[in-house]
Amino acid sequence: MSDAQAQETRNAEKTDTKKVKFIITRQDDPDSPSYDQEFEVPYRENMNVISALMEIRRNPVDSQGNQANPVIWDMNCLEEVCGACSMIVNGTARQSCTALIDQLEQPIRLEPMKTFPVMRDLQVDRSRMFDSLKKVKAWIPIDGTYDLGPGPRMAENKRQWSYELSKCMTCGVCLEACPNVNDDSSFIGPAAISQVRLFNSHPTGEMNKSERLEALMGEGGISGCSNAQNCVEVCPKGIPLTTSIAAMNRETNIQSFKNFFGGGN
């Protein structure tokens, strides 16, 4: 028997015997109470949480052998760039696509990010994040009735740090970690604030700088931050969110002085 064959046999044995235990927080619809359900999924090599959930969907039977409804969750890119599959895995808000079974302690606990309205099981509604992006005008308006010609160039060093900010995938992990994002507050959360910094750093986007800053100075804006700084610790993309918030604090303060005392726009 060659080494490769031996390895394969060992893997086959492992696959037969090993099970992966899950405790999943489930909820049948947005208004009903949540409950826990346990599942056991046959182990395969290189499994992630999503492939395990797919296995449950294929064979929706709980660990007692009762028939269950398939677990609902969101997913899209499967390579941690879209942000859709965020959930709480063993107490940590993260993307389930990059949550590898081999690296997780069992039983693996899956919960929805309850900062957002839970639609069903692990699926949440992140609309508020997209509403916030609209509120702060997180885009560069270049549409018009005639060709505006090429925009101004961007300095390379600026491009480098603003590229980091552009990695935000609106996954919601920073909002989940923020103590000030909850039902009692209208705070938009760290992600949208960092996007204002991104679009204000762009030479063309900068032309509408004050509009975005004024949105941040409005209801639920930047003043909702109390510097607990959980966001920067949990961001899966390593975005310097607290640097963005502090930078936008400076900019909004300057803007408010300009608005009151005059000077610039």
Added chain:
Amino acid sequence: MALNKEFAARRLHSLLGIIPIGLFLMQHFVINHFATRSAEAFNGAAHFMENLPFRIFLEMFLIYIPILFHGIYGLFIVFQGKANAKRFGYFRNWMYIFQRITGVFLLVFITWHVWDTWVQAQFFGADVNYQMMADIVANPWMLAFYIVGILAATFHFSNGLWSFLVTWGITVTPKAQLAATYFTLVVFVAMSVIGLRAIFAFV
């Protein structure tokens, strides 16, 4: 553009915590520190403060109105947050929680402290002097209450100074914010030593 109310209130809350409340706290501790020299030195300093011209206006604008706004609006801020250090036990998140715990405690402590000293002097003819404080802290429970109050105040001020620097966009980079953490730690220790030395001078 009209000045946004929430934005303006939060900025004002942050500013008032340092100017004038933080400065008042320093002044208060320094004056009290005269007690470590002698009862007479403390009485002299206290009476000097008592006899400042325009005292009622100085008190009104440099401490009463600012601290009332800071305390009441601060309580409103506390209710907007949901502590989650159990899930996210990071250093700054703990500071966030301690800032709120000390803030609420100080609201109780300072109300009591003002009742015990200023109100007694203003309305019941008591004289604010060394003996008054010595009588208060003769009760070991009151002494403990004052010690916790002093430490809560120095913590709340030092940590508030740290977040003031962020809120006003002075410390932006993580490096600057870390340096501010060490700086405010020194402020906390120094202020605590001054405050505690002062209170123990009455024991």
